[in-house]
Amino acid sequence: MSDTPTTTGTTNRPPSIFDSCEPRQDVLTGELAEDQFAASLADVAHSDDAPDVYADPRLFFEKTYPTSGLQDLLTRLATRFVGAHNDDYTGTNGILRLDTSFGGGKTHNQIAAYHLAESPSAVPDLSDFILDQDIADEYTDTAALGLDVNTAVFVGTHVDAEDARSNYDDPDAPATKTMWGEMAYQLFGREGYEFLRENDENRTPPGTTKLERLFERNDNPSLILIDEIAAYLEQAAAVEIGDSTLAKQTNTFLMSLLSATQNNDKVTVVLSIADTAFADQAEDVRGLVSETISEFNSISDRVEGSITPTEDNEIAAVLRHRLFESVAEDGRDATVDAYMSLYTGDRDSFPDSATNPEHRDRLEDSYPIHPTVIDTLTEELDSLPSFQRTRGALKLLSRAVYRLWQHQSDYQERHFVRLFDMHPSDGDVRSTLLRLFSSVDMDFEAAIKADIFSEDGTANAEEEDRNWVKNGHPHSEHI
Structure with a gap:
């Protein structure tokens, strides 16, 4: 189900990420070059x-965060x-x-x-x-x-x-x-x-x-x-x-x-x-x-x-400082409040950890990047020999932010940068991920085309998205 906070009215809805955050110009234009x-x-x-x-x-x-x-x-x-x-x-x-x-x-x-x-x-x-x-x-x-x-x-x-x-x-x-x-x-x-x-x-x-x-x-x-x-x-x-x-x-x-x-x-x-x-x-x-x-x-x-x-608990701040020109504190606080209200109001639908004070701190500390993104980049991908941690995370996230802002009319209810924003339809993201997993004995390119994204729209996930939306459910990229 969706973890996007909703209310019966509109006055209490948290601001979107586009209202609260302004990416740096080189990120917004997609010009954060490879050599940087x-x-x-x-x-x-x-x-x-x-x-x-x-x-x-x-x-x-x-552009340097003072760790x-x-x-x-x-x-x-x-x-x-x-x-x-x-x-x-x-x-x-x-x-x-x-x-x-x-x-x-x-x-x-x-x-x-x-x-x-x-x-x-x-x-x-x-x-x-x-x-x-x-x-x-x-x-x-x-x-x-x-x-x-x-x-x-x-x-x-x-x-x-x-x-x-x-x-x-x-x-x-x-x-x-x-x-x-x-x-x-x-x-x-x-x-x-x-x-x-x-x-x-x-x-x-x-x-x-x-x-x-x-x-x-x-x-x-x-x-x-x-x-x-x-x-x-x-x-x-x-x-x-x-x-x-x-x-x-x-x-x-x-x-x-x-x-x-x-x-x-x-x-x-x-x-x-x-x-x-x-x-x-x-x-x-x-x-x-x-x-x-x-x-x-x-x-x-x-x-x-x-x-x-750079300590582990500083990586989110380093990434935010390099990717975003400004992040409104009131927008961050309103978003975190709304998410925690959603979690505590529907405890049966979410894991116990979602209502812990520690989770609130993590949402606040990592905003506007979702904590699951930080975890994946620093704990999962970090285990790959060629992944350069902060530098590698910055490279992938810069493309995610660029893609999100390029299609913001489709994502007006978005409050965080999520894992699926690092989308294989972006050639830079796909090539980066393929290089990272090159040491693994598996054809990941074929797997991406078959299951996640293909140019002709026939990947399994794309078919499921169409069926999901056809039946009246929100698009998966809003979830």
Whole structure:
């Protein structure tokens, strides 16, 4: 039966989703392009190829939801940058680890960190992204006084074990062979590279003391962003260096680098570690970071610098913020009230969970996306190896919202985005789902055509829809 609230009159009907919500323009026009779902830290830092939504810091922050993990990351960075600029050690941890599943927001957080360091004045309202207002104000003031953060970005999938050069558009960039040679150049230019040239050419990692001397050659704080490290170590394991390998040498360098963050604010390392196909290497790096953090914590008695970019209970808010320009709170509240009234007034027709206070909270928190949609995307599809969680959910839902608004005259009684709005009649949705299920030994394309949707309207579900409506029932897409 329908779970759409109905009343004998019209004055108490909740507003439709079209009355309460306004999608963002690129969603409304169907122009939220494929490349905008693939955030690339390397493209943002090293080329002009990144879409504006990532490359333009003002636009990036405007369309970014401030998750608790992102706020934590940027607050720690702002604190350390100001401390280094004022030469007043804050006692905070300089090793910040983004530990997350595939598609869990790590690259997005790295891009946010890069923009905070490179373009602090471009953030529309720092207080939205930095937890402490005093720190936000102090960072803004310090940036206005000339704070200049040196940045280095090393993305393991952007380089390879034989060639660590990240930016081929830079005519002065040396042909670096190692992570340490490339980082030295990005941070301090040719002078920095010359300081570590011998280490780079021989692929011998510099120790902590030499790295500290490198950082002391410049008065400004440094931020080092390392992404996809497991993929790089996979390649580096095949490069022999005497009795060792480049992977082992890189691990040694990372230990020295992370040690150089202790007892000072001069350098901060943000390292992302995801559960990818390189599981063994990811676990090795986790152990390395944890060992260094434990050593630091035993001295400073500080908490571990591990951050989860996006918690499970924040995914709905992230999706809503990116897909919708505005969502009216009074429309949301009226809709939730009407649905809960329907459930409690007809308890026999709905499961017990529908009348629980927790269900009301979920309807409110996920609006205008129905909680069952969030559950399916984050619990069911998330089990597929190629599904990139928040990014994958955003891709499918953007098409659902586009389709819903394109046909809104047919759906005036709609109050939520539902699972059936991700319809296989949309070529982008169908191709995405087929790719997701490609690892399953079944012909899903044939199943879709036979049972759900076909161009000639002969799929079983389409036949049932016609029979259902012919007999006086509401169309299934209103249910």
